[in-house]
Amino acid sequence: MSKSILVFDSGIGGLTILDEIRQVLPDESYLYLFDNARLPYGELDEIDLIEGCVALIARFVARHDISMVVIACNSASTLVLPSLRTELDIPIVGVVPAIKPAAALSKKKCIGLLATPGTIKRTYTHELITRFAAGCKVELYASSELVLLAEQKAAGYPVTQRQVAAILSPLMNSELDTLVLGCTHFPILKDEMQLYLGNKVLLVDSGKAIAARVISIIEQQAFIAHSSENDKSHSDEVISGDAFYTANEIGEGLKTTLSAFGFTNVVRVE
Template sequence: MKDSPIGIFDSGVGGTSIWKEIQKLLPKENTLYLADSKNAPYGEKSKEEIVRLSRKNTEFLLQKGCKLIVVACNTATTNAITYLRDNYDVPFIGIEPAIKPAALNSKSRTVGVLATKGTLASSLFHSTSENHAYGIQVLEQEGTGLVELIEKGELRTVKTRSLLKKYLDPMLDKGIDYLVLGCSHYPYLIPLLRELLPEQVRIIDSGEAVARQTKAILLERDLLDSYNGKVKHQFYSNTDKTVLKNLLHNTDAEIEVSYLDF
């Protein structure tokens, strides 16, 4: 199974930010990415619906022979990963807001979390906050509408800027010095965020940590691919492929993007 692909799924194109970190750290690994853009965003759905979609995505990736699955969606991780681990015999890597490093390093003792409704309402998010942010003021902000704009490729439009400013200003007024991105779509907004945030406010996302954990689990299970031949990266989307292709256009890896009626 060493040359089997790493499977990755997200409620759309945002998880490609996680894929890029994995591909950078593990350049010899084959990957298979599923963008469930037709059902984006997951953050507005019920837990039962999120579990159903996550199960459907998982079964597709397993049918394709994936040796490990990265749930590259904060909402799916916080609502469904326990179910997935209990019901499928394959390692799962989840993604959740990186509150711990923000809380440990905050000087103002106030950090902001920009995430979806589904992530912020989950028990996993609240237990993470309680365990790692004692004595820290954690300001939660739902990023309503941002996923939809990113799915349309609107990364720097006036509408996106205005919405971000609306969400950031109340947190800045309360003195945050860290902004935690709690959705895998949001790293694509970092260039715009840097324009809107003061220099002293640091942005944290989970991409590098997920890549490191993926490598660690592959090593632990003796699944790391050491093959030196051609590496294959397959991407599937159940909507228009254009935005997905645009987000991947500057990668050095050889990729294949296909439409999937899913």
């Protein structure tokens, strides 16, 4: 049996990254681990976030046949990668806000970063802005409520435009034309956000960049025989796998969402 790629997040936001990876690597095996007992990560103390994530992931990898770990969470990626790499001897891929492509795409050279409070305040985030968006005006918007709204949608409950407007209204007076979705939960609400903001604002996330990085590592490490683009065939069938959560329980709506992504076996991890 082949090894699996582990995709990790605090909640269901990592499914947006998984979806991008699976589009280019449809025949790989995937496991999904989400630490929903501690959701949202953007409000955790840094030490608690680092120690909890490293212990959980390292313990999980020790019990499963994993070829690579994808930290599909901006809040976690900006903190845990160095510590996690000292614990594991397999490739680890993190997610960072798509500041660089947003700066290149913006015609007005005015971009926004919408992320969790933790990501907004990280030194790493501000280094990205200095490095890749020095020629742009960058406006920062923090929201943990949007994470919970995405979880609400994934659990099968409706999301209203009034709820979206209550969170995004500060953006309406801005001149920005490009908005970085700096949390993997946010693309789940992309349609609702685009409807509210209108077509004048381009929404950018990191999904495709992370998928490209995963392919690059797989090719370098020769984990699979990677065929050329011309010979590659994509299957429409979703390969089933296992998903693991840390909360006491999850609702049927969330199980349905996970099943739609191919995770028919959903288990609580100790």
